[in-house]
Every structure is written in C-alpha cells, then in structure tokens.
Amino acid sequence: MSKKVRVRFAPSPTGGLHLGGVRTVLFNYLFAKNQGGDFIVRIEDTDQGRFVAGAEEYIFNTLKWCGLEPDESPVHGGPYAPYRQSERKENYRQYAEQLVKDGYAYYAFDTPAELEEMRNRFKTPENPSPQYNQVLREKMRNSLTLEKDEVARLLNESVPYVVRIKMPLNETISFTDMIRGEVSFNTSQVDDKVLLKADGMPTYHLAVVVDDYLMKITHAFRGEEWLPSAPVHLLVWKYLGWEKDMPQWAHLPLILKPDGNGKLSKRDGDRLGFPVFAMDWTDPKTNETTIGFKERGFLPEAFVNLLAMLGWNDGTDKEIFSLPELIEKFTIERVHKGGAKFDYEKAKWYNHEWIKLSEVSQLAVAVKQAFLDKQIAVTDEALLKKVIELVKDRCTLLADFVQQGSFFFQSPASIDTDTIKPKWDEKKNMFFTELIRAYELSTLWETADLEKEFKELAAANQLKTGELMLPFRIMLVGGKFGPGVFDIAATIGKQETIKRIAHTLQLLQSS
C-alpha cells in the first residue's frame, strides 16, 4: 500500500500570480487529482519585508476562478493547520537547533555589512560572486571559527545570528527527478545557505523541508529555478533524519518570454501587450493595475487548457481539454524538460476554440458582463442568448461580443456612410424606400422571408443583390461587420430595421 498522494503549491504572497505560478498549481492539481490525492496550498510568507497586502486573497481568488480549489489551505482549513508559515514560526527553530547540535549546521554572527564587505573583498573577474562556503566560512565569524566561550557570550548577549547549513566537502549528492531523471551535484559547489534568519524566521530552505515533512507531502513540484538549491534540501531532509519520508521531486520547465531570452516576467506582458497575470492585480503601493487574462476576456477553461499544453501533451494530436479530461489524462512522464516560449496568438486561439465550443448558456454571464463593462445593460436574456449564438464563432475574446453585437441592443452610434456614398444613386435610394414599405407590410419576420423579399424587390428593380447587401448591412450595424444581414434584421425586429434604414437614407440625403 502506498501513501495517499499529497502535493502542495507554496506561493509567497508578494504580488499577482503569473502564468508560471498558475501552471505550477495546475500540474500539482492535475497530478494529485489523477492519483486521487490531496492538493494543499501553503503560504510561504517567511519574508516579512516582502509582505504585500491583498496578495494572498488574490491567490485564492485566482484559484477559484481557474476551478483549482485546494483541499487544504489557510482559507479551506485542514488537519495540518496553520498553513501560513508566518503562523508556524515557532516550529522551525527547534529543527535548526537540532541541526546545530548534531553538527550539521552552525551559528553565524556576520552582519549584512560584513557579508557585503567579504563579497567585495573576494570578488574577482573569475569569481564575481564569492560564496559563504567550506573555505570562506573559515574567515568569517561563526561558531566554527570562534572560541566556544565567545559563541556562548554572543548568544547570551542576544547578538543577532543566523543558522547556516554546514555543507560537506566534496560529496556527491544525487536524486531522481520525476521529469529530468537522475541529477547530481558536488557539495563543494554549494554554499552554506542560511536556514534560520536573524529575525527567527526560517528561510525557504528550512521551511520547505520542515513543512513538507510535517504536512506529509509525497510529491514536490516546483519551477526549474529551484534545481540548484535541491542539494541543500536533500541534505536537510537527510540531516533531520527524515530521508525515508522525503517527497519525490519534479522540477517543472520554465515559461519563457516570446522574443528570446529569459523567463517570462510581468514586464514582458507590459512591453508586448498581453497579460501575464491570471487576473487584474493592483499594486497596493503604486496603485498601478496590471491586466489579467480574466479581464482581458479569457474563459477560465481556455486559460487552464492553454497552460496545461505549455509543457505537456497526451501523446495524441488532441489540444482541447477540459479540466476533467486533463485530470484523467495527466501523467508526469509526458511533461517536457525544455522551457516553452509563451505565444499569445496561440493563447487566443485556445480562447476562441473554447468560445466556439461552449454552450450559449455557459457564456451568458460572462458576455453580459462584457457588455456591462462597455456601459451596455442587457435586460433581455432571450435576446442575449440569440446574439451569442449568432456571433460567438467570430469572437476570440469576450470583449469581441460587444464589438460584434452591440448593435443588437442599441442603434449604431455612427453610420459609415462614406463606404456607401461612392456607389450610391437614385435607383438604390428608391430601392430602400420601397424596401421600407415592403417590410412594413410583411407579416412574416424570419431570416429567410426577409432575404426572399429583399431579393425579389431587387430583381423587380433590376438591381444586383450584391450591390445592395453592403449598404443594407451598414444601415443596420454601422459598418462592415457582424453576422448575416438578414439574421440581424430578423433579430432586431421590424420596427428597428425600418427605423435604421430610414435613418441612413436621411443621412445620405442630407450630405
């Protein structure tokens, strides 16, 4: 019997959640649910200096929007509460002390200024960033170099200190990553990372191990940027005597910027004009808002779908997956090793596909909101549904519904008469005048009837239908866009259709 799968997403609440973060959540979630396991969210707020108001709430709102609800978290509760590291502060010190007692870690009294001084002093062109390591630790002020009495005195006088792991010299440490296979490191290349900070808070390196252990995490997913510190974590697991309970690691590939170099950042979105955050994020300090996928008009289904395909596929040509399908099909073996450049065009394609494939009723709420955002109140639900049905094939983002369909709810703000004018003449004017009369007498008001009448009248006047359709369209919607003209006329009704024709005729007359 193997243990129940438990995975965790461990964000630090420092701002909006971006693509990469949500994808990490998603892969955690998919793996857990595929295995019938639990998905835990633990807030890693060990850095008091980086606390950002509202960031935690934002994270949970985002998960909710995506449909990735945690089984355990600070807001969902759970048997391993609290799930906020700042509230678990007292847990960590004992483990740090235990490591010191067992000779795996030590106290270091160097001040930030001293550390900076050290780095400057030993910096050379060949070694631009000297590390607090097996060699340099000998030159610093710590419980390894100081006399026992001196250490005791400093501790006694409450001189600030940190606890650092004592990296062994020249040991090979390796593990099997679920995505990358065997990865190994030489400990001589790894520095003595701080485990417990001077303020008594653990660093990520200690907290991640302690909490993963305490919360019985079985599989740990995180971004590839964590790979270099994996040996530190491995060693902490080992030194604490928990090796047999260590989760299996999986380091996810990064999401890269579209135009070349580096991992995708918020700045790239601003620069290239696409969202990077899942939802709008307003920085409480600057009050600046960064656009999110949700507000840009993405459906959560599409957002989740496109994220899943960035680094994973099911081995077939299938690209459109619902969340339940993803859960069913997801396996780590099919996660890519290489980073993926984010392609906004493809992202939009996913949204377009999901809009086309969604039921009208599923779209209604979001589309109504899109209209409302543009100051168009929709009160007629039946009309809304009819409009969605008519235009959804040509909508990539939710806002496109407004562009494609506002004229169903209100008369066009302006009529593109410039397009009509060059080919306008008295015969056409006559035709539309007669059309008004004909439509006034119509007893049937369906698409096919309207088209039939229109064409018959055109034939009677010896006019080509083709030359009349565009003017008609512009009269009804204001420009060269929208679904089929007769569908529009049928939908807006007799009175409105006639009104719009007459209005344009008047415009053409007076200019």
Next chain:
RNA sequence: GGCCGGUUCGUCUAUCGGCUAGGACAGCCCCCUUUCACGGGGCAAAGACGGGUUCGAUUCCCGUACCGGCUACCA
C-alpha cells in the same frame, strides 16, 4: 566566472532505433461566404554542430556551441 538544466518547422509540440520527420498556432494561396468570421482544401517551414555505438540514428553515448536557471538573512 562557477554549478545545474535544456536544445525537432518562426512558436507549442509528436517521434520511446526503421522517417517520405506528423499535428496545431501564426504566414501565404484556393474554395465557401455579396461584411467579417466559421468551415473545407492546399503551400511553405525543423532534428544546433562534430565524433562515436549500430545493418540503421532525431531517438543511445561523448565532446563543442548556443540558450536558460541559480549563485541574498527572496521565494
């Protein structure tokens, strides 16, 4: 600089030693459509390089190059 990771069309990817290297996005062309889409059809487009191993390498191994990540009392 050091360490670690990665490398198939412009982009996301399939291929688990047999390939005429498949699909999707974007691009281009045609059909459908008297708007724009949708839909259908087509074109163009890739294994970083050099060595091995093998009857046979995109696939396995080793180098090189390139790209990326890390190198904080941040996560």
